[in-house]
Amino acid sequence: MIHLKMNKPSPKSLYIHIPFCAHICKYCDFTKLIYNEEFAKKYVDVLLYELDSYHIGKVDTIYVGGGTPTSLKDSDLKRILLALKPHLNDGGEFTVEANVENLDANKLDIFKECGVNRISIGVESTSDKMLQSINRHHTFKDAVSVVSLTKEKGFDNINVDLIYGLPGQSLEDLKTDLDNILSLDVPHISIYSLIVEKGSMFFNMGIKEQDENTSREFYELIVSKLREAGYERYEISNFAKNKRYSRHNLTYWKDEEYYGLGLGASGYLNKVRYKNTSSLKKYLAKEFIDTKEEVTPTSEMEDYLLTNLRLEKGFKKEDFKKRFGVDFEMKFKEVITSLNKNSLFSISKDSIMLSDEGLILLDFVLVKLYEYC
């Protein structure tokens, strides 16, 4: 158990992990289990116990992710959301992730009742053939009706997820996907290139990721099409209209602390990054935390750059100096000079950010910065 130090401001964000899914998607490497009613009920009991144990006051953002939170039956889902509700500040953001196949009117009513005000829907692809091939049990038509039902129920802060670079996808397919996604008219879109992670079915099947040139071409199309449609790419893979950013995810991207609860969840408290156990057995026995790692001045700076430079607006010079006691431009003078020959940075009077090219080569840039952290 990690206890807060008295004089520290407590985290403003809370993440809750629901590991259950009706089906396992082939690309997924998150902590997930096939839904089982008995275990799910026990899980919720223990999750509520874990929540209590943290003595969390009020937070600005709550995010219930998975797995598939909507795979839970209504009563279990409601128990969790009701327990979370009192922890949300006025004007706070309360997001629940949902899968097209099990988001229905009843669940949306429960969300409303519990104060949920943002829904993140996993659409992933708009090609039915592709959806089938990644083991998603819904069609794009289902997605269209779920999104409109969500809107009808009074939710206007909606995100949809899309994956590109799936095996066999062409640039034309991507264009169609983008047109279809835009037709949903939601304020937030997350688009990720397929990463074949260890632990996913794709990895075990030997599926390869797109080559760099194709991936870049796809990415450039995405950015230009979404910008044209009025979306701002505020983070490498995230697009928002009218500044309806994911406030919760911005906590991560600004490298701020947060609570993480549930099976396999990660948290960041009092300069300690921790990860909960991924073993359901241990979790149910209330052995929550699996690993802890105290950040060092070096790792903290590395994490800060890794996260903040993902944002199109980067970070404020002043914030960096306040947090690390050094001037970014002084500390990284040599790297900036060498990288800026190729215009990877775009430095304004107040902020440090990467250019479009820099964002696309972020890891390349980070490795160079890390040498000086």
Add this chain to the structure above:
Amino acid sequence: MEIDQKYIRNFSIIAHIDHGKSTLADRILELTETISKREMKDQILDSMDLERERGITIKLNAVTLKYHAKDGHDYMFNLIDTPGHVDFSYEVSRSLAACEGCLLVVDATQGVEAQTLANVYLAVDNNLEIIPIINKVDLPSAMPELVKDEIEKRIGISCANACEVSAKTGQGVDEVLEMVVRDIPAPNGDYNAPLQALIFDSYYDSYRGVIILVRIKNGSVKVGDTIRLMAANHDYLVTEVGIRTPKELKKNELSAGEVGYIAAQIKDIKDVFPGETVTLATNPAKEALPGYKRMNPMVFCGLYPVDSKKYLDLKDALEKLSLNDASLTFEAETSQALGFGFRCGFLGLLHMDVVQERLEREYGLDLILTAPSVIYHVYLTKGEMIELDNPSKLPDLTTIREIQEPFVKASIMTPKEYVGPVMDLCQKKRGIYIDLEYFDDTRMIISYELPLSEIVYNFFDKLKSYTKGYASFDYEYSGYHAGNLSKMDILLNGEPIDALSTIVYRGNAYERGSIVVRKLKEIIPRQQFEVPVQAAINGKVIARADIKAVRKDVLAKCYGGDITRKRKLLEKQKEGKKRMKAIGSVEVPQEAFMTVLSIDDEE
């Protein structure tokens, strides 16, 4: 006070690599109760981490033991460990010169190997009493009788009294100790003669200066004496003498027959070299002891600090290392690509490897090594001859009449079923056939003259894979022969990189060139622009590969839980970068400079 030499035995253990030399030394240490079981680390004489990790002995190491023999007397044993690899035969001869006898360990499952022979000859040269020890007799595949027969027939040493032991279990080791007492002659120095002590090793201690390890042949030395290093003709005041058990144990005096250490505030490392004789300034010996035959380094490479600010640290470290590694030579050199560094000479590749690792571990240096080279004799049209140890320094082609390269005479012992493949390999390596003879019923000795550069290149690895590891190998320098040789340059982004130049045999230059550029393409990380890699001979490009520019390099997703994982991924890349050297606008990893070596020419 004079020590009765009757009760001293000075001996070494010699063996082929892996025949159990260090394990036997450990058992002896245990049985003489020099080291309690509690203190016992495996292979205690292998004091370098490197030695323990690789399971090989690199440096000789001496220890004094007390043994209570069955005749009722206490004996002082000085056991001097020796390395078993061909690269280090020089170290073996150093240990042997300090002894009266040696234990010859032969693996009962393997029999006599090429290295066994080489070491035995060294012992015979030093007039040592040799006691054969048949080790690993506890293994089911042991054939002690056959092995004894082989030793008698092939080496000519009687095995009537050979000990059968298992160093692993300790079986028979007590008998070995009795044989040491009975069969190895006691030293017979003259206590009253002027001091003559042979330096066989030394190391640096930041408080006491250079500590020298000596065998006192005649006379004695005590604290307060003024000693003289005879070749250097420098005098020093002795501050401490003692023996190593293996912990240092101070004594008042070391006298004839003993092995021990002397500290005399010797600050100038260059004064001390193995084979030097120590005497007393007040009553000097008339002549020095016969020193060692100096071993000339055979393999050279450039050694550069990754961080050019560390040049002086590297110099300091090389000086200290060479103190107890007499066969390591170094000389300042400059490379356009790598800056200031040293051209270093080694006995062989393993030696080179070991020096690199010691410099990195013991002195915390990050190094770049260039591809190893041998010494070429370059005859100029004007009649002059240049000894070339750095390929990039090859003079202009029009001024060269002929290039000669060093050859070695290699003896390869192999089971007869591999004779075909081994000869095949030797032919491929431009070998000149000398002889083929039966060693025993199942094994043959193949003799070839081979270019040393081919041995350096990948001969060992090839030999191992051609014979499933059954062949053993020894070589000695044989002379220079002219060859059809050229300098191959490697160009990065159009610029020749001097540190990557090598001398190649024209017959396979194209092949080697294309493999090198392909390898470099794999190793050199992509940059933001395309980088062509070319191999050229006499300005003519013979091979090319292009390192594609990096187009997209970003993690798709980054949420809370991912951060540590992604950071670790990036840190790994960062670690890799530490060993990179920026050459022009291209960052080149350390291993790139060795690619010319590590490539397989039969891909």
